[in-house]
Amino acid sequence: EAQVTQNPRYLITVTGKKLTVTCSQNMNHEYMSWYRQDPGLGLRQIYYSMNVEVTDKGDVPEGYKVSRKEKRNFPLILESPSPNQTSLYFCASSPSPQETQYFGPGTRLLVL
């Protein structure tokens, strides 16, 4: 089944404790993105990747890191989480930036 998976789905952590949210797709897509969704602000792109080893900043990259060592995986890393990073996070993939993006199920993060 073609899909985008994210783990974990829910996470409660404390300020400063490094965490990684994994994202994997099995559709051989080139383009992958991370978004955060906050009430009233819509979906904001954090980082995107055009291909392996090619990543670039979206609109809200501060406090986040990503890597793309394999085509299927695009982990999101929060080196020192802060409460303002409490949000709902979505990973998405598509064959190219101008084709349908397939979203993962979301990861709800609470930083205390």
Added chain:
Amino acid sequence: GENVEQHPSTLSVQEGDSAVIKCTYSDSASNYFPWYKQELGKRPQLIIDIRSNVGEKKDQRIAVTLNKTAKHFSLHITETQPEDSAVYFCAATSTSGTYKYIFGTGTRLKVLA
């Protein structure tokens, strides 16, 4: 920087009526404009998209129009049904220099039975 403004933020319509959601973009290099629907507690899903070389696209009860000169595009839903109730997001992206996706802030559509 690039920006996409979306209006209205909430919209209530009677079942069977039409709904229109409007978006305005700032980056004149934008050339792809998708619309996503997000039902409560679920992930966004594409419902329709339009490219800059097309002025209008229709898929059953859903249509999108694009005015490149004015830099705005709209989603039209006709004969609305209760299952159309959701949050709708517009987005814009380009292939010129950057491949960022800029989403609007969303419209919560309620279809009243």
